[in-house]
Amino acid sequence: MSSGLEPPLWVAARALLPGPEAELALPLDGAVEEWVPPLLRRCRALLEGAGRPGGARALRRAGAVLRDGAWERLHAAPWREVGEGWRRAFAYGCLFSALGELAAGRPAAPALRLCDLGLLLGRDVLGGALRRLAGLLRHRHRPRRPPQKVHRDLAPVPVVPPEDEVPHLHCPSLEHFRDNYLIPQRPVVLEGIMDHWPCTKKWSVDYICEVAGCRTVPVELGSQYTDEDWSQQLMTVGDFIDRYIVGENGVGYLAQHQLFDQIPELKEDINIPDYCCLGEEDEDNITINAWFGPEGTISPLHQDPQQNFLAQVFGRKYIRLCSPQDSENVYPHESQMLHNTSQVDVEDPDLVKFPNFTKAAFQSCVLMPGQVLFIPVKYWHYVRSLDTSFSVSFWWS
Template sequence: MAAPGGAGEAAAGPALWAEVRALLPGCEEELTLALSGEVEDCVLPLLRRARGLLYSAGRPCGEAAAALRRLGDVLRDYSWEKLNAGPWREVRKAWRQVYAYGCLFGALAEVAAGRPLPRAVRLCDLGLLLGAAVLDDALARLVRVLQPHLPRAERREPAAGSAEGAHADPAPGPVELPRLRCPSLEHFRDNYLIPQKPVVLEGIIDHWPCMKKWSVDYFCQVAGCRTVPVELGGRYTDEEWSQKLMTVSDFIDRYIVNKNSLGYLAQHQLFDQIPELREDISIPDYCCLGEGEEDDITINAWFGPEGTISPLHQDPQQNFLAQVFGRKYIRLYSPQDSENLYPHESQILHNTSQVDVEDPDLVKFPNFRKAAFQSCILMPGQVLFIPVKYWHYVRSLDISFSVSFWWS
């Protein structure tokens, strides 16, 4: 008999519900509904009602599961308005927690009712992306239990130009940046970190498991059903640029395999969302030369097709850009050339140049010709050190996955 929701869609059975139920406190009173601030009076009764349904029977089924699902929808819809009423930085944490509870109760209702799992996983991802941690990060723990029960994606043929297929045409520009193989901490500190000089490091991530495991096919298998934010458009300065939530499989189908248009998975939370990927990388040892703690290091994922571009911009922290597969053409300009790079005057884009560095308008930006640059083609296994405030322009030459580490 086919699983509910159609062939090929994994659904929850009694054994999975028992595993999921073990993540929660043993009794209703122990499942606290603590919020970090006040919310409107109607919200807490909804949360308590959902909690009661969850504990009303050994496994909420039938009408109980449907009611729990509806309450999850109501909590998400109500808090969604609060999340979108103004700037994100002004959203109160309590409303993000309410949204997370709505996602949690909704996902639990899906599993309890034995429904196909992709919707439960999507709810977990939405809560992880937009909510705030509740119940000892219950959403992250729940999705880790559900992940092994998701259907494996079918293997995809590598697109032309991918790391698994033929290489794209070579990028323009000389390879000018210095290269260094496994320097000591002292040598890197004295010759590159302190004087703030960029350098390509080789051999320092060869031991990462991702160097042998990761591919487009692997991401489909491990994370195909996971929902992530995707940037749509060739570069974030384009007028048509936008963002959209979609599953990793949909992203790969539309933007990697079929190349309908340009889209880029640029994610600051991917490794928190999907711990299986985080286990395949390590923080470079050279980050210990910084002033902060390991928890202060921001790890970013950059996954996209050939042709995606990061316009010339600068970041407020030191950056190690590690190339896992595919190649990237990169140009670097010193902060001393900032005036020749014509940063945008608006506050939101003040760290981004107005100049298209590979096709500059020298009538509009005449001083750009004065700016000297270094360039390289970053190959798989190489790590580029980009000093703080150094301007950098990046263009993907293949289907590419990079990991960056921002540290102080």
């Protein structure tokens, strides 16, 4: 290949992959249709000539055929039934398509979006190639203009009667937390345990826009997922901030567990709470979720299948909790899809339709920046953002 004729970004991108064609193994680790392996080998062969005239176009086309074919299989069955092979095939298609874009000298943004799609819907292949390429493109992509700061009056804080307030505890020992809260399954607000996390000093709307503004993520549209008009849409973090944080165009919520895998710079700013070591699994099996949205975003009363540490980075959240022993009194939906979600509007309950809701015993708190709420497994919890808010949750067993 003649590096003098190749776009510099393409040279840097190609250097992220193994050199000779013989070293570029493309395992699928799962069943796919017979047309996929030959197409994968064709993409690999085209990669070597992508920097020459006509090579980039051929690589883009082959990658697009692979990506589009795998996309159809990803959406032909329930997500849990999609085979590993098809997810990897989709990731390879996104990777080769992105490399074809760069070899053609096109801007970084379309290639970066392809990397994010591969990370979101596929698997990171070739030892983290998609993640490495996305990191390269983010640094080469023209930085977004930080969002204009909007000053809003703080929302009134709901009154929490002292007898209903979740207890607060400062940096308890592992033994004290285990014996008094984990084993008896009692909620508690932990203070001081995230004071050393870099995110507490670094993160803001502007910082999130700077670090992740050009990255494509799924955004939930609607104030809560039980609304009839609730939907999901792929957009960049910057567009999400412009529309729903700064622009106040309705309510959108960035709620996903892959954000920290997509953007390692953010993951480096958080720590898994030490108390998770009391669980049965290692750190690799702890699910870390990001929750970023404007004032007024609501998670209706629901329960999760694992223990949860909810860490508040910035903004405030009003939270109400109820023991699983009161499950009958909170009227879960009968459908399998929403069986873990209550039908009752916690802050404005219809007591004619749901009379036993008055029998449910609740605890409440306003979770402030720097505080971590322990939510025991299957504990019902309702969450409303009082401000623009960023939280991180850790699900563990």
